[in-house]
Amino acid sequence: MKTLLFAMALVAALGACSERPQALQTSKQDTPAYSGTGKAFANPGWKQGDKASWESQLKARSQYGQNDYTRMN
């Protein structure tokens, strides 16, 4: 019985000597931009969390804000 207990204690002690995992923890799981910020301080005209709405909003914004030929003519 003593031998068994000693063996169990030995295994537990050896287990404590094992290394912690050192694999690189990279956070590649970024929240997609179309999910929004959940706050009211955002551009109106699109629904936060709706990908199609976000894409059309950005396309419209890039045309309206940057294409001066369509704005002026």
Place this chain on the structure above:
Amino acid sequence: MARMKFICDAERCIECNGCVTACKNEHEVPWGVNRRRVVTLNDGVPGEKSISVACMHCSDAPCMAVCPVNCFYRTDEGVVLHDKDVCIGCGYCAYACPFGAPQFPSQGMFGVRGKMDKCTFCAGGPEANGSQAEFEKYGRNRLAEGKLPVCAEMCATKALIAGDGDVVADIMRNRVLQRGKGAEVWGWGTAYGSKQAGQPGAGAAQGVKS
């Protein structure tokens, strides 16, 4: 949606540095770090050209290839971002980048180089969208607010254009057709791999010579 891209129209850039100022203000970028800057070729010589340069969010980003800790990632929209919790500040990306985009704060003692900082296309980082942690590490996440990068939106002459690659290319193509020159989009071919970029068309070449 296509990839997010930047274009700087050298025919329009007037070297006002409004994009640089807007970026620093929007993201509260620390002293000594410039995510965007304006480069002028043949400064002071008639016909000088200026372009606004920052991270171009390359299709095949060399910074991603050389990073020893793999801290870079690409979003679904093609924006190249990095995780500052993983970055070790080795500077390999700075040597690899053809645009000089990676920046390193040097506020510590003994010339210590901090974690890399670069343009995020106003898309923040891996922290929660719009959170305080994201703002402090990466700046404002304007894409998640339904907005475009502030440098392009603040550009007075609309020399700097940002957004969906198809829309951006369409705007630029229309400009070149209207004025008959200025098809040379510096950096486009390097960043996005277009074979046509940087090759002036027949009409454009005549316009440049005249």
